[in-house]
């Protein structure tokens with residue numbers, strides 16, 4: 001009996017701990033922080049809750065035990081993340097990005113690098129250690145694996161200065177959660193993807209570097225003011241001749257920054273998926289209670305109307321489907337060392353897009369009252385609108401990855417169902433990245449970049 005959805009005793013304890021934290025520590029601050037017009041102030045309101053999450057081991061639970069973490073599985077992560085995101089997915093995003101940044105170090109770092117940086121993250125006496133994953137750029141991110149040399153794809157460069165044994169980073173990034181740190185001087189560790197070889201395309205020219213907080217030349221230029229996910233913060237940042245020693249290049253990522261991006265956003269796929277499930281679950285519970293109490297001027301609560309019951313049924317079945325797809329994707333990642341690029345993308349796309357439909361149904365059920373800030377559904381909708389476009393957008397990155405996997409000759413459509421390992425290879429990258437000449441007669445107003453393909 002290998003397929004079994006029963007939670008173990010330890011998983012139930014983890015669920016209870018995460019639920020207690022979410023309900024007792026996080027929930028009391030959410031409304032005010034979400035409503036705060038200044039996103040920076042809203043983020044700072046979460047600091048005490050973050051410190052508590054750190055204390056409970058939630059901030060770095062994914063780090064292997066030998067470096068001070070709890071070494072939790074992806075499946076266990078699902079259980080904790082659902083509870084936190086049922087209360088606020090923005091706060092969940094702050095925690096998620098610690099993992100997005102550090103997982104590439106766990107997969108590709110040398111032993112020395114892991115000891116140095118992971119141990120710092122897990123042994124912070126101030127309990128506010130925060131990590132950023134610095135990929136996205138103002139000029140676009142989706143085509144990070146474009147085969148053209150600089151200035152196609154990733155724009156931020158890290159040139160090697162041989163005389164000093166340092167990389168010199170220049171350019172702008174945007175959207176990178178946590179990259180402000182708690183004082184706008186940078187995250188404790190900024191894990192930055194940059195072009196270390198300007199003459200090469202996105203499949204060979206990118207690497208991942210660690211830029212510690214306080215490094216000269218890294219500056220926060222401004223804070224983005226978002227519609228939802230308001231408890232997490234995203235800045236615009238600039239690198240101006242920002243120097244880091246060569247040893248800060250994560251060992252196995254030289255020329256493999258593309259694989260690091262894809263694997264990190266694979267790891268986070270089921271996490272974003274279950275975050276969306278958490279939000280849907282809260283929206284369902286709100287509309288269910290409403291339906292049982294509110295009569296809309298009729299003689300009995302609206303749950304007695306058939307359309308209300310059917311909407312609830314439709315919502316519930318989709319939420320459950322989303323939850324199990326996410327669990328399955330996390331389980332697959334556990335089994336195959338996070339080489340689950342298909343599973344990760346499927347769960348992220350499905351749950352994120354589903355959450356908007358389900359919350360829309362919750363709003364249709366509740367009616368006009370759902371549209372005012374007295375009730376939680378408008379916040380759920382604002383938060384849900386983020387799911388399809390963050391954490392590697394569903395169109396330009398997640399679906400494109402699926403296209404690359406499915407177009408490759410090695411693709412086995414039954415691999416997921418049969419739990420067979422699917423190895424992601426570089427040849428799956430780059431698909432759809434340069435359609436410039438593909439559609440006859442179509443011209444855009446944007447300037448076409450001249451970038452000869454240098455890699456296949």
Ligand SMILES: Cc1cc2nc3c(=O)[nH]c(=O)nc-3n(C[C@H](O)[C@H](O)[C@H](O)COP(=O)(O)OP(=O)(O)OC[C@H]3O[C@@H](n4cnc5c(N)ncnc54)[C@H](O)[C@@H]3O)c2cc1C
Nearest residue numbers: 135136140141142175176177389390391392393395396432
């Ligand atoms: C709350 C939040 C947190 C975030 N945290 C981080 C973070 O920690 N680190 C980080 O680096 N980023 C972060 N981001 C940014 C996020 O990961 C984005 O998903 C990412 O920047 C890619 O956005 P995009 O796909 O819209 O890219 P863009 O490059 O801006 O593309 C825009 C659109 O163009 C279309 N498109 C472009 N190219 C193609 C193509 N080849 N094929 C098909 N369609 C295409 C797609 O419709 C795509 O959505 C965050 C964003 C939010 C809202």
